[in-house]
Amino acid sequence: MHPLDAPELLELDTRRAIYELVLAAPGLHLREIQRRLGMHINLVEYHLGHLMGSELVVEVKDAGYSRFYPTQTPGAGGGVDRLTSQEKRLLGLLRQPMPLRIIVYLLAAGRAQHKQLCDHLGCAPSTLTYHMKRLVKGQVVAQVTAGEGKGYWLVDRRGVARLLVLYRPAPFDQVEAFTELWLDLSQEVGAEARTGPAPRPAP
Numbered sequence: 001m002h003p004l005d006a007p008e009l010l011e012l013d014t015r016r017a018i019y020e021l022v023l024a025a026p027g028l029h030l031r032e033i034q035r036r037l038g039m040h041i042n043l044v045e046y047h048l049g050h051l052m053g054s055e056l057v058v059e060v061k062d063a064g065y066s067r068f069y070p071t072q073t074p075g076a077g078g079g080v081d082r083l084t085s086q087e088k089r090l091l092g093l094l095r096q097p098m099p100l101r102i103i104v105y106l107l108a109a110g111r112a113q114h115k116q117l118c119d120h121l122g123c124a125p126s127t128l129t130y131h132m133k134r135l136v137k138g139q140v141v142a143q144v145t146a147g148e149g150k151g152y153w154l155v156d157r158r159g160v161a162r163l164l165v166l167y168r169p170a171p172f173d174q175v176e177a178f179t180e181l182w183l184d185l186s187q188e189v190g191a192e193a194r195t196g197p198a199p200r201p202a203p
Contacts, residue, residue, distance in 0.1 A: 014039070015047045022057055022068050026083060026167060027091035029065040062092040063134075089138050091163060098123070098131050106141065106154050107161065113151040 017037060022028065030048070034041045048068060051057040060067050069088050083091070093099040098121070105120055106112060112120075118128050132152060135141040140160075144150045154160055 014043065015050060018044060018047050019051055019056060019070075022051075023070045024167075026069045027067050027088065027095050029062075029067050029095075032095075033068065060088050060092065062089070065092075067092045067095075086139065087159070087163060090140055090160065091167060093135070093138065093140060094163065094167075098127075099135060102128075102131060102135065103140065103154065103160060104164075106152060107157060107164075111151045111153040117152070 018033065018039075021033060021036060028036070030041065030044060033048075034044045037044070048057060048059075052059060055071055057068050058071055060069060067088070069083055069091070094103065101121055102117065105117065109116075114125065114128065114132070117132075118125055121128065132141065132143070136143050136152075139155055141152050142155050143152050
């Protein structure tokens with residue numbers, strides 16, 4: 001086997017950098033990968049094409065964006081945990097500022113009505129309605145529209161907490177009360193890893 005020359009080594013290093021970023025931060029879109037690595041977008045597309053051809057990375061279309069995910073992510077004991085299609089969809093949403101703020105608020109509050117969310121987020125009712133429809137359609141949020149229990153809540157609160165702890169989407173530092181919530185999530189997921197999941201409360 002002949003040694004790799006400088007251009008080949010550079011190409012491998014570039015591809016590895018892209019793959020390691022996708023592995024560490026699943027769900028980034030093309031321009032965010034390009035921005036974080038400081039590479040020309042055509043170069044990023046070229047290497048992503050090779051990574052997809054090697055079945056190391058998959059592309060998922062989401063609201064007009066191409067988001068990229070590793071086909072496998074490191075798991076405990078050197079095994080692999082595959083991201084499910086729902087987890088990929090959720091990570092894509094967690095990388096968008098408004099869905100992220102909604103999800104984090106519901107994570108902390110448990111349940112909220114439309115007006116409560118509007119007041120907290122400081123957004124127009126129509127804007128919130130648009131995002132809540134996406135979250136409900138994506139089976140991230142459940143909704144009851146009438147009666148004493150009306151409002152929104154997370155379908156899988158523990159699953160959301162796990163993804164936030166494992167992958168920590170970039171805008172998350174900007175969410176109000178981030179530090180306190182982050183500590184709560186980390187402790188909850190850590191305790192669950194040691195003892196197994198607790199019984200899920202009724203919504």
